[in-house]
Amino acid sequence: MPEITGRTRVFAILADPIAQVKTPQGLNRIMAERGVDGVMVPLHVAAADLATVLAGLRAVRSFGGAIVTVPHKTAIVPLLDAVSDAARLVGAVNAVRREPDGRLVGEILDGAGFVAGLRAAGHDPRGRSAYLAGAGGAANAIAFALAEAGVARLTVHNRTAARVEDLFARLRRLVPGLLLASGSPDPAGHDLVVNATSLGLRPEDPLPLDAARLEPGQLVAEIIMQPAETALLEHAAARGCRIHPGLPMLEGQLALMADFLRMRP
Amino acid sequence: MPEITGRTRVFAILADPIAQVKTPQGLNRIMAERGVDGVMVPLHVAAADLATVLAGLRAVRSFGGAIVTVPHKTAIVPLLDAVSDAARLVGAVNAVRREPDGRLVGEILDGAGFVAGLRAAGHDPRGRSAYLAGAGGAANAIAFALAEAGVARLTVHNRTAARVEDLFARLRRLVPGLLLASGSPDPAGHDLVVNATSLGLRPEDPLPLDAARLEPGQLVAEIIMQPAETALLEHAAARGCRIHPGLPMLEGQLALMADFLRMRP
Incomplete structure (x- = not known):
């Protein structure tokens, strides 16, 4: 992995349990291959804490977005500022992008x-x-x-x-x-x-x-x-x-x- | 840097501005030397957002703690669950540890x-x-x-x-x-x-x-x-x-x- 500096963009995966996730490995590899100064880290978040954690991440200017998995995919939908048509029909989101103005936009890619x-x-x-x-x-x-x-x-x-x-x-x-x-x-x-x-x-x-x-x-x-x-x-x-x-x-x-x-x- | 997995503990530095910080490089090097499965990432947090971000991090079970620098060192003191005697007397904190029960404990190490x-x-x-x-x-x-x-x-x-x-x-x-x-x-x-x-x-x-x-x-x-x-x-x-x-x-x-x-x- 490339060195993390004060300029590195931060991405997260939100899950509970979290130990088994493989997305950080995959996306950190892709970022390294693409020459992106970014890093994805695992955030272990219980269902009851999702809204609080999301409010915090929304306020982090170096936060680029998150991958969302069990148990948050459905619960996160009403907490976002916008979701894609597919995500609205499915009623679930597994990827959230933070726009530069702090808006959180959801998509379902599962x-x-x-x-x-x-x-x-x-x-x-x-x-x-x-x-x-x-x-x-x-x-x-x-x-x-x-x-x-x-x-x-x-x-x-x-x-x-x-x-x-x-x-x-x-x-x-x-x-x-x-x-x-x-x-x-x-x-x-x-x-x-x-x-x-x-x-x-x-x-x-x-x-x-x-x-x-x-x-x-x-x-x-x-x-x-x-x-x-x-x-x-x-x-x-x-x-x-x-x-x-x-x-x-x-x-x-x-x-x-x-x-x-x-x-x- | 070692690979980040679902078991990696996450640490942060909270600062504004953030681009100039050198602590992630230093602590990620120390963690690699010590064989610690952890990573420190830069979280760009404005003064007005500190309480919101801290509430979010408190709820992240894989969050190990943060280094705190300008402009948060004094403002963070009343937001923590406990601070050391030294931090209380100095009136500032530059390191926050998240205990397993979610309590945030502050220390001044300057x-x-x-x-x-x-x-x-x-x-x-x-x-x-x-x-x-x-x-x-x-x-x-x-x-x-x-x-x-x-x-x-x-x-x-x-x-x-x-x-x-x-x-x-x-x-x-x-x-x-x-x-x-x-x-x-x-x-x-x-x-x-x-x-x-x-x-x-x-x-x-x-x-x-x-x-x-x-x-x-x-x-x-x-x-x-x-x-x-x-x-x-x-x-x-x-x-x-x-x-x-x-x-x-x-x-x-x-x-x-x-x-x-x-x-x-």
């Missing part, structure tokens, strides 16, 4: 990053039947990106059914003809199975879906990056599925994040 | 850094007669540190005599038996002569004391780091004094700062 990662691994979701576990911030972003990428059907499973209905109402505005179904824990019958919950981050987490119903030939994808091999991916591999870990989503996103945060010399 | 720099150069002030030019923030910190280091007598010269009396009133609370005198520009008769004013920063500055009265064998010390050789030090060397430039004060402080901020593996 979904685009996830689809870019899938495609880079040779998996085009167009025309496929997709099953999505979760209806939170990341799941919303991925649902919109899969809809935009042309999946034929989208089934969403979430403990709270009202969140699925809410997601579907917004998805129908974007892609009126898309086949949507509120699913059970059973992922059978779909080409692409995606875990977009945070289940799998901790060793004691239950599985996000009924892994005994996974079928050989299905593509099972994760958004969790650490551990790289979640319990779900282990089950999927054991049942003959192809697996797609969480890391390519980050790789797909890093360049998008660097551009949005104006990481340039 | 004076101790000066004394550490003196000692590292082989000059122990214990039992000596000291002459100090100035009664501002830096002079206050050095006066307390010299008193704690056991000088036998302290003479302070300042244009505004009321500031000297105010300083003496606080010094007497710390070291009741210390011999104190309000001085003239004449530094004759003292073992140690210290410039703790900002005179010497600019080429056109007058000397902070009557250099024609300096005596061979006196130790003449500066707090000014740039230029390294001030007009006062040039006069002192010409008159056969030993000289002690300003830079060792910073070097002496860096280790104290690193210790106070618990920068250890």
Whole structure:
């Protein structure tokens, strides 16, 4: 890493837990490659403290912006001065840029990053039947990106059914003809199975879906990056599925994040 | 610099202006040498925003603490949960540690850094007669540190005599038996002569004391780091004094700062 001086711009990632994040490594590498005098640091922020921390960062003139992840992606939206159309529809933000006048502007890059990662691994979701576990911030972003990428059907499973209905109402505005179904824990019958919950981050987490119903030939994808091999991916591999870990989503996103945060010399 | 990960502790320097600060370079070097997984970044914070930024940093669990400089050293005192006796007496703080429970504790290391720099150069002030030019923030910190280091007598010269009396009133609370005198520009008769004013920063500055009265064998010390050789030090060397430039004060402080901020593996 280049030396940090009094002229270095500061970026942050806001998360809880934080130890597992990989974005600082990725964006610090990209800044070094681009010759940007900037640094990204990890800020461990509990849900209850987000507004306070954000108010503080807004007042820091050398602060360039933040990457936002669990549990802040949805909660941060009303705290920002402006968000993109995509972020408003998804109801979540994972990148916040600080404008020179102190305004904080939000964008969601999760979904685009996830689809870019899938495609880079040779998996085009167009025309496929997709099953999505979760209806939170990341799941919303991925649902919109899969809809935009042309999946034929989208089934969403979430403990709270009202969140699925809410997601579907917004998805129908974007892609009126898309086949949507509120699913059970059973992922059978779909080409692409995606875990977009945070289940799998901790060793004691239950599985996000009924892994005994996974079928050989299905593509099972994760958004969790650490551990790289979640319990779900282990089950999927054991049942003959192809697996797609969480890391390519980050790789797909890093360049998008660097551009949005104006990481340039 | 070592790689920044999700486990890296974050430290900051709070200043306005910020471009000129040298502490991040110094403390990041020390952390690398000590094998500490931490990083110090520059946060450009205007005086009016200090309370807001501090409230935000207090809520960041990966935040280890901050170095504080112009214009925040005095203003930050009432915003902290606790300050050291020295910081309370001096009325200023230049280092803030975040305890694991979120409490912010302040310390003033300017004076101790000066004394550490003196000692590292082989000059122990214990039992000596000291002459100090100035009664501002830096002079206050050095006066307390010299008193704690056991000088036998302290003479302070300042244009505004009321500031000297105010300083003496606080010094007497710390070291009741210390011999104190309000001085003239004449530094004759003292073992140690210290410039703790900002005179010497600019080429056109007058000397902070009557250099024609300096005596061979006196130790003449500066707090000014740039230029390294001030007009006062040039006069002192010409008159056969030993000289002690300003830079060792910073070097002496860096280790104290690193210790106070618990920068250890």
